[in-house]
Amino acid sequence: xxxxxxxxxxxxxxxxxxxxxxxxxxxxxxxxxxxxxxxxxxxxxxxxxxxxxxxxxxxxxxxxxxxxxxxxxxxxxxxxxxxxxxxxxxxxxxxxxxxxxxxxxxxxxxxxxxxxxxxxxxxxxxxxxxxxxxxxxxxxxxxxxxxxxxxxxxxxxxxxxxxxxxxxxxxxxxxxxxxxxxxxxxxxxxxxxxxxxxxxxxxxxxxxxxxxxxxxxxxxxxxxxxxxxxxxxxxxxx
Amino acid sequence: xxxxxxxxxxxxxxxxxxxxxxxxxxxxxxxxxxxxxxxxxxxxxxxxxxxxxxxxxxxxxxxxxxxxxxxxxxxxxxxxxxxxxxxxxxxxxxxxxxxxxxxxxxxxxxxxxxxxxxxxxxxxxxxxxxxxxxxxxxxxxxxxxxxxxxxxxxxxxxxxxxxxxxxxxxxxxxxxxxxxxxxxxxxxxxxxxxxxxxxxxxxxxxxxxxxxxxxxxxxxxxxxxxxxxxxxxxxxxxxxxxxxxxxxxxxxxxxxxxxxxxxxxxxxxxxxxxxxxxxxxxxxxxxxxxxxxxxxxxxxxxxxxxxxxxxxxxxxxxxxxxxxxxxxxxxxxxxxxxxxxxxxxxxxxxxxxxxxxxxxxxxxxxxxxxxxxxxxxxxxxxxxxxxxxxxxxxxxxxxxxxxxxxxxxxxxxxxxxxxxxxxxxxxxxxxxxxxxxxxxxxxxxxxxxxxxxxxxxxxxxxxxxxxxxxxxxxxxxxxxxxxxxxxxxxxxxxxxxxxxxxxxxxxxxxxxxxxxxxxxxxx
Ligand SMILES: Cc1cc2nc3c(=O)[nH]c(=O)nc-3n(C[C@H](O)[C@H](O)[C@H](O)COP(=O)(O)O)c2cc1C
Ligand code: SF4
Ligand code: SF4
Ligand code: FES
Numbered sequence: 001x002x003x004x005x006x007x008x009x010x011x012x013x014x015x016x017x018x019x020x021x022x023x024x025x026x027x028x029x030x031x032x033x034x035x036x037x038x039x040x041x042x043x044x045x046x047x048x049x050x051x052x053x054x055x056x057x058x059x060x061x062x063x064x065x066x067x068x069x070x071x072x073x074x075x076x077x078x079x080x081x082x083x084x085x086x087x088x089x090x091x092x093x094x095x096x097x098x099x100x101x102x103x104x105x106x107x108x109x110x111x112x113x114x115x116x117x118x119x120x121x122x123x124x125x126x127x128x129x130x131x132x133x134x135x136x137x138x139x140x141x142x143x144x145x146x147x148x149x150x151x152x153x154x155x156x157x158x159x160x161x162x163x164x165x166x167x168x169x170x171x172x173x174x175x176x177x178x179x180x181x182x183x184x185x186x187x188x189x190x191x192x193x194x195x196x197x198x199x200x201x202x203x204x205x206x207x208x209x210x211x212x213x214x215x216x217x218x219x220x221x222x223x224x225x226x227x228x229x230x231x232x233x234x235x236x237x238x
Numbered sequence: 239x240x241x242x243x244x245x246x247x248x249x250x251x252x253x254x255x256x257x258x259x260x261x262x263x264x265x266x267x268x269x270x271x272x273x274x275x276x277x278x279x280x281x282x283x284x285x286x287x288x289x290x291x292x293x294x295x296x297x298x299x300x301x302x303x304x305x306x307x308x309x310x311x312x313x314x315x316x317x318x319x320x321x322x323x324x325x326x327x328x329x330x331x332x333x334x335x336x337x338x339x340x341x342x343x344x345x346x347x348x349x350x351x352x353x354x355x356x357x358x359x360x361x362x363x364x365x366x367x368x369x370x371x372x373x374x375x376x377x378x379x380x381x382x383x384x385x386x387x388x389x390x391x392x393x394x395x396x397x398x399x400x401x402x403x404x405x406x407x408x409x410x411x412x413x414x415x416x417x418x419x420x421x422x423x424x425x426x427x428x429x430x431x432x433x434x435x436x437x438x439x440x441x442x443x444x445x446x447x448x449x450x451x452x453x454x455x456x457x458x459x460x461x462x463x464x465x466x467x468x469x470x471x472x473x474x475x476x477x478x479x480x481x482x483x484x485x486x487x488x489x490x491x492x493x494x495x496x497x498x499x500x501x502x503x504x505x506x507x508x509x510x511x512x513x514x515x516x517x518x519x520x521x522x523x524x525x526x527x528x529x530x531x532x533x534x535x536x537x538x539x540x541x542x543x544x545x546x547x548x549x550x551x552x553x554x555x556x557x558x559x560x561x562x563x564x565x566x567x568x569x570x571x572x573x574x575x576x577x578x579x580x581x582x583x584x585x586x587x588x589x590x591x592x593x594x595x596x597x598x599x600x601x602x603x604x605x606x607x608x609x610x611x612x613x614x615x616x617x618x619x620x621x622x623x624x625x626x627x628x629x630x631x632x633x634x635x636x637x638x639x640x641x642x643x644x645x646x647x648x649x650x651x652x653x654x655x656x657x658x659x660x661x662x663x664x665x666x667x668x669x670x671x672x673x674x675x676x677x678x679x680x681x682x683x684x685x686x687x688x689x690x691x692x693x694x695x696x697x698x699x700x701x702x703x704x705x706x707x708x709x710x711x712x713x714x715x716x717x718x719x720x721x722x723x724x725x726x727x728x729x730x731x732x733x734x735x736x737x738x739x740x741x742x743x744x745x746x747x748x749x750x751x752x753x754x755x756x757x758x759x760x761x
Binding site for chain 2: 044060065088094124126168171174175176
């Protein structure tokens, strides 16, 4: 296996060729914020939180899909990137209706954590207060579109891991919404196996267990990684 | 040789009744038994669309072609009567459609053009492969197949300097070489005919007027890169282009210019049409390929480039309509005569004469807009020229001497784009224009990535606020900051380009913006 050595901020890293910059950064304990990326699922590079600067290139590159190159010099936390990340989080907060105080995921929400991480104490952009529905048609779970950041983790986990492909993205642009089946109530979609994987990987309080009240939702993406590992190694008893 | 009356049947003249006109005229000639004297045929765009409906009369080989515009299509019956009479009396050379206007073919609008891509457009009946063949269609393909040296063709395209006409201007030869080098024996060629830029109708003109040139270009490309299947992705809003492509593909199959063992060679090439569903983003190559596969048309990050992994994961060459249409001319003329080539523009907006023109690369904007297009209406002056559509920018009037080529336009903060050219006079508020394009991008964003999906909305709202006289201190700074952020962080060209009309107008027409910020808050 050939190795690639590169520099990420102040760290020299050597990592298998073909790895992503994000993998290299994690190897070197450099934290790059991510949202749409989740280990175990395909990477879509949609949220743009993980953009980094690379010396010699004007273009910002998403760490989650960019392959390492020999001699690469990566900068993960320049003032420009910090402002971009804060703006991205502001765009997400103003696009939906994120009322943390009454949210099932309060305290355990990746969006909330990112907001803290990027120092977003208020939004410089105006809130849009969109009119979005809630789907409570499923016996076990609920989907509150107000809290959805359209990361498509649920779409991918259902398709790629569970193989049920219940979820998809409907409409386009600002009207995008996660849809179940062919834009049916979730509870009416027979393909749903009630496995709950989508709830588990959802970074916010958008997908939740019906019994959960404020602060009670604990997502557990680590279970996805354990599952993927077990499948890969065919070892089911840890 | 019998006389020929060419009736423009392209979308613009058609919308002014050209189809009925053509039908009435040819019926009248037929029922008078005069078809041996005069052929009334439909042709592609004759050029000055603003003067439509258009007719061109070739009375005899000696007589000069006469072009008539503003034909009162409603009076088709009377026109048919006078035309039949002229044909019967052998006075077609003197015939002049009552109510129409003679258009001077010596006008710079025609004289300053160099027609390579549009050579046969407006001349031949686009539904007739016989006419196309008589005009030279498929001859370069035949030659290429006889010589059978794909590498040499790629090298010639590379040395010609031909760049993609779809917007980004990527060197065509380089792209071909990459696809040719991609491993695998199953490769694809895709023609991008999605043409979604507001104010752009060059590709439609080419497809409606001379579909065989595009098919020939695709076949030449397929042979060069080692592909045996092709797709044309054309937007559903172009029903006439779609119909003509269907006819052309079937005819080319019938005559052996598509299909198996073309022209007796071992080269096979099939073309399928795919009709888009009206999303602008599906013109973006990765989204287009998804759409061809039957999936939701959303861009994906590159690499992998289509040359490595395109439609169905196969190495794919994707080029624009006009790029493909350049190849027969390029191969026929050779590098020296081809020179820097040409660019087709659809000239619209506040000019006296609008339509589709093809000019030598490097022609100045002034020449196009003032000399050819006749400049602004009486009492008005030109304020700016918009190029490059929603990813482009505005060239201010004092820079009109800029030559249209990729670098010069880029230096001015706009792009060549695909060829839409919208002229704006001094009644135009540039903030309105910027808002128009931003609203367009907001509407057309696919919604995949955050900066484009949510950023275009914030930008559009900000512009709306400015225009509504509700600007607050700092709004202009916020507008500019967010523009740069969306441009630098979006996933595909739509989001990356969306802020450009704003940034360009902020650069050249800042006063239009400052006028909207209340005096005490403007700095
Ligand atoms: C939002 C967007 C829309 C596009 N629309 C078109 C289009 O309608 N036609 C086109 O040829 N290229 C379009 N492009 C450019 C294509 O992605 C691609 O670069 C082009 O088809 C390549 O062909 P060329 O090298 O011959 O220009 C678009 C790009 C973007 C980002
Ligand atoms: S429901 Fe959750 S996982 Fe699905 S797209 Fe929305 S935020 Fe992401
Ligand atoms: S830039 Fe806009 S159109 Fe392109 S992927 Fe992002 S959301 Fe979709
Ligand atoms: S984590 Fe890389 S773009 Fe979302």
